[in-house]
Amino acid sequence: MPGVKRRSSLIRSPQFSSLVILVVLLAAFAIADANFLSPLNISNMMAFLPELGIIALGMTLLLTGGEFDLSVGAVFGLAPVVVMLLVQSGQVDIGVALLAGLLLCVAIGAINGLIVTKIGISSFLVTLSMLLVVRGAALYITQGFPLKSWDQPGFFVTLLAGSFNIGSFRFYTSLWWFVGLSLLAIYVLHYAKLGNWISAVGSNRNAAVARGVPADAVKIWLFILTSVLAGLAGMISAFRISAASPVAGTGYELEVIAMVVVGGTALTGGRGTILGTIVGALMLRSIRNGIVLIGVPGLAYNIFVGVIILAMLILHALLQKNAARS
Amino acid sequence: MEVLRLQNLQKSFGSVRALKSASFTLNEGEVVALLGDNGAGKSTLIKAISGVFPVDRGEIYVRSQKVSIRSTRDAMDLGIETIHQDTSLAPDLSIARNLFLGREPVNLKWLGVFAPLDLAKLRDAASALLKRVGISKKLDADALVSTLSGGERQSIAISRAMQFAAKVIILDEPTNNLGVEETHGVLRFVKEVRAAGHSVLLITHNIHHVFQVADRIIVMRRGEIVAEQTVADTDLLTVESIITGADMSALLKETRAK
Numbered sequence: 265m266p267g268v269k270r271r272s273s274l275i276r277s278p279q280f281s282s283l284v285i286l287v288v289l290l291a292a293f294a295i296a297d298a299n300f301l302s303p304l305n306i307s308n309m310m311a312f313l314p315e316l317g318i319i320a321l322g323m324t325l326l327l328t329g330g331e332f333d334l335s336v337g338a339v340f341g342l343a344p345v346v347v348m349l350l351v352q353s354g355q356v357d358i359g360v361a362l363l364a365g366l367l368l369c370v371a372i373g374a375i376n377g378l379i380v381t382k383i384g385i386s387s388f389l390v391t392l393s394m395l396l397v398v399r400g401a402a403l404y405i406t407q408g409f410p411l412k413s414w415d416q417p418g419f420f421v422t423l424l425a426g427s428f429n430i431g432s433f434r435f436y437t438s439l440w441w442f443v444g445l446s447l448l449a450i451y452v453l454h455y456a457k458l459g460n461w462i463s464a465v466g467s468n469r470n471a472a473v474a475r476g477v478p479a480d481a482v483k484i485w486l487f488i489l490t491s492v493l494a495g496l497a498g499m500i501s502a503f504r505i506s507a508a509s510p511v512a513g514t515g516y517e518l519e520v521i522a523m524v525v526v527g528g529t530a531l532t533g534g535r536g537t538i539l540g541t542i543v544g545a546l547m548l549r550s551i552r553n554g555i556v557l558i559g560v561p562g563l564a565y566n567i568f569v570g571v572i573i574l575a576m577l578i579l580h581a582l583l584q585k586n587a588a589r590s
Numbered sequence: 591m592e593v594l595r596l597q598n599l600q601k602s603f604g605s606v607r608a609l610k611s612a613s614f615t616l617n618e619g620e621v622v623a624l625l626g627d628n629g630a631g632k633s634t635l636i637k638a639i640s641g642v643f644p645v646d647r648g649e650i651y652v653r654s655q656k657v658s659i660r661s662t663r664d665a666m667d668l669g670i671e672t673i674h675q676d677t678s679l680a681p682d683l684s685i686a687r688n689l690f691l692g693r694e695p696v697n698l699k700w701l702g703v704f705a706p707l708d709l710a711k712l713r714d715a716a717s718a719l720l721k722r723v724g725i726s727k728k729l730d731a732d733a734l735v736s737t738l739s740g741g742e743r744q745s746i747a748i749s750r751a752m753q754f755a756a757k758v759i760i761l762d763e764p765t766n767n768l769g770v771e772e773t774h775g776v777l778r779f780v781k782e783v784r785a786a787g788h789s790v791l792l793i794t795h796n797i798h799h800v801f802q803v804a805d806r807i808i809v810m811r812r813g814e815i816v817a818e819q820t821v822a823d824t825d826l827l828t829v830e831s832i833i834t835g836a837d838m839s840a841l842l843k844e845t846r847a848k
């Protein structure tokens with residue numbers, strides 16, 4: 265019966281197991297501390313979620329295409345810093361400054377992509393170097409000091425960091441960005457011609473090239489997209505807290521990659537899932553939030569995060585082995 | 591009728607003359623086996639035909655029209671499809687998506703690469719194709735290629751070439767790493783491809799396979815074509831001796847005397 269077959273393959277899919285674990289985690293935290301599901305705490309989580317989540321969407325597509333990007337955390341820090349410096353110089357208005365910041369991200373992504381595809385150096389090495397260059401640039405141009413961010417109300421502030429209330433929940437517009445970009449990413453990866461190309465390039469580059477798929481161009485654009493989304497997330501974050509710090513986003517690259525692979529996207533390319541990434545982003549966010557709430561000492565919490573991620577990955581591996589056997 | 595004709599193809603890499611001179615003709619509905627030891631120039635020849643690199647000198651004619659092949663895309667557009675064992679399919683994609691990779695049916699074509707795939711058409715066309723080539727009973731168009739055996743993958747790759755009405759299908763070592771039964775499956779498939787009117791250029795190390803499916807044999811040695819014979823006019827030992835270049839005539843006489 266096809267219905268049964270489809271259901272069992274759904275249950276075996278990596279997104280589904282991630283979803284089950286997410287529900288278990290949420291239930292466990294809710295039982296351990298009643299405040300976990302309070303409007304205030306949920307509002308808090310939803311304020312943080314989009315910032316890493318938006319980067320994770322780009323990273324999912326890039327990983328599916330067979331590459332990854334370690335410079336996203338640094339770009340997250342540099343982009344708003346450049347925007348604020350431009351604004352503070354007094355010569356450009358905020359809209360032009362934001363555009364310039366995004367163009368810088370385009371350039372960073374393009375450089376990553378060109379070096380990886382045209383010179384043939386692994387994305388690990390290229391983007392690790394780019395991480396240092398970008399982070400270094402952010403520190404140098406600010407002399408290491410955080411900048412006061414744009415806090416006058418206006419179109420762009422509302423667009424990126426406006427907030428609204430639904431009942432006793434307080435949400436930021438960034439949540440809409442995350443929802444919108446997620447839907448777009450789902451469409452592109454699973455329903456558009458481009459998604460077919462991205463998966464094919466990540467799965468077997470030579471096969472894709474042999475069918476006339478422009479593999480290098482696909483990868484370069486994915487690097488650009490990932491950089492731009494990281495910069496956008498950085499700007500959203502800087503507007504929300506009204507400060508642009510040159511060290512913002514430190515360590516985000518690994519957390520974002522963790523979200524993506526915990527959700528079921530293959531680190532080796534070819535298989536990606538946006539729904540899984542959304543579940544992964546929710547999971548890591550609630551773990552960070554929940555273990556603080558239930559009183560794990562702050563300094564110990566990376567231990568928990570690491571252990572939970574490892575457990576997730578082991579579970580995925582086991583599920584996949586089972587699926588292969590049956 | 592002549593489908594592909596090569597005239598005096600030459601290719602050097604630095605001082606190495608990988609292809610000294612190669613000329614032959616491939617006719618419609620014919621399976622020609624290209625044999626030769628390692629370094630005989632077989633891969634150089636097929637890479638030149640499939641557009642991996644241009645030749646230094648010589649002409650290629652497709653259906654008596656002189657053509658220039660500068661890229662794999664050029665070769666595909668001329669109806670020349672090359673199938674390598676490991677590089678032809680993306681394992682993480684479904685059979686249907688692999689069959690139409692790079693030529694996806696879409697709606698709203700003006701959206702370019704963002705155009706939505708016509709999933710219904712994709713699946714129907716894939717199922718119809720699998721049925722036409724006689725492997726639909728076992729395979730579901732939505733199954734991932736990674737779940738298929740080596741022989742099934744080979745069959746999928748060959749059916750894809752047939753789908754796009756390729757005039758010439760080049761099979762590069764199609765039976766490498768396959769089990770006995772799977773090898774027979776692929777060889778049977780080659781015969782079906784010929785029956786459907788396509789021409790096949792078969793590159794292989796296994797002379798036994800050649801005698802099962804090929805109509806003609808071309809032997810290369812040190813960058814040159816040294817023999818061209820119809821299968822009916824030759825035998826295994828003769829071909830083997832031509833490939834190695836060893837004088838096996840004495841041995842040959844002896845065997846025949848027996």
